[in-house]
Amino acid sequence: MNERNKNTADEAFAEKAKQLFDASVDGLDGETRSKLNRGRQAALAELQSGGQRWMQWAPAGGVAVAAVAALVVWTGSQQVPELDAPGVVADMEILLTEDSLEMLEDLEFYSWIDLDGETTDSIETEEPENNVG
């Protein structure tokens, strides 16, 4: 048998095998088809639950992204010359307390208190020297 005849015979064999196979697929009983259907639904449910698992983290992810963006904008506006890591952690702790938020609202007042304190300190430290004399 030459190569061409062999290929033709192989193709005919494969074609017959395919027809028999397809007939056996068509002949699958109802119970088996039902089981396949249940398996398919389980797989599709997995697709849905996988999507929901991802979706349930979406709000938390959005909040986290917003928080990071706000922090970047805020620290950028402060123009701090040197940003050391412990300092950033301390800043975060301060920022995350409610008292600090209230303090930020009255930042001008606290600046004035601070300035006033420095003036008072300088007066208080000068007075004893004057008394000694």
Place this chain on the structure above:
Amino acid sequence: MNACAASFAVSCIASDRKGVDTLQREARLNRFFTDVEKRALRIAEISIRDRDEALDLVQDAMIKLARNYADRPEDEWTPLFYRILQNRIRDWQRRQMVRNRVMVFFGRGSEDDDFDPVAAAPDPAGRAPDEELQSHEAMVSLQGAIAELPGRQREAFMLRTFEGLDVTGTATAMGCSEGSVKTHYSRAVHSLRETLGEHWQ
């Protein structure tokens, strides 16, 4: 305020779009599974000679495809699905071999001895009894011969002939080169023709 409203509207539209995409993908996957599941079952069944186990393997393969590869292009699903299924079949066969060795060690024979290919073969529908019987017998002979092939030849033959994958798709499904697929397939056809002989031609 307007910026917030616009941002909310955009996120709602994006969320709706994502929901639509998920539904469309689910519908496409459903069509794919519906198309492939029966052939996959028969291929698995011929490989492991147990329909219930084959059903479990096909379901596992569908779940894994849905979980890990649903985002891949649709034309990749068929070779990916069969790659998963073939891996499951090989794992199952390895476990069976170990189990059989243990059974033999403890003096119990293999359960495969009880396998009856005639009983396990499906009933073709809508045919005259003579034709049905001939077809039935021919299929039983064929699947018996396929089951006797070496594993890689069996995979190549069934993926190429029964599933209709091309050489590239079969190579992806089998995890080997296209040259290996051609060699395995050619040897499988030669071996099957020799085994089945005139009785089947």
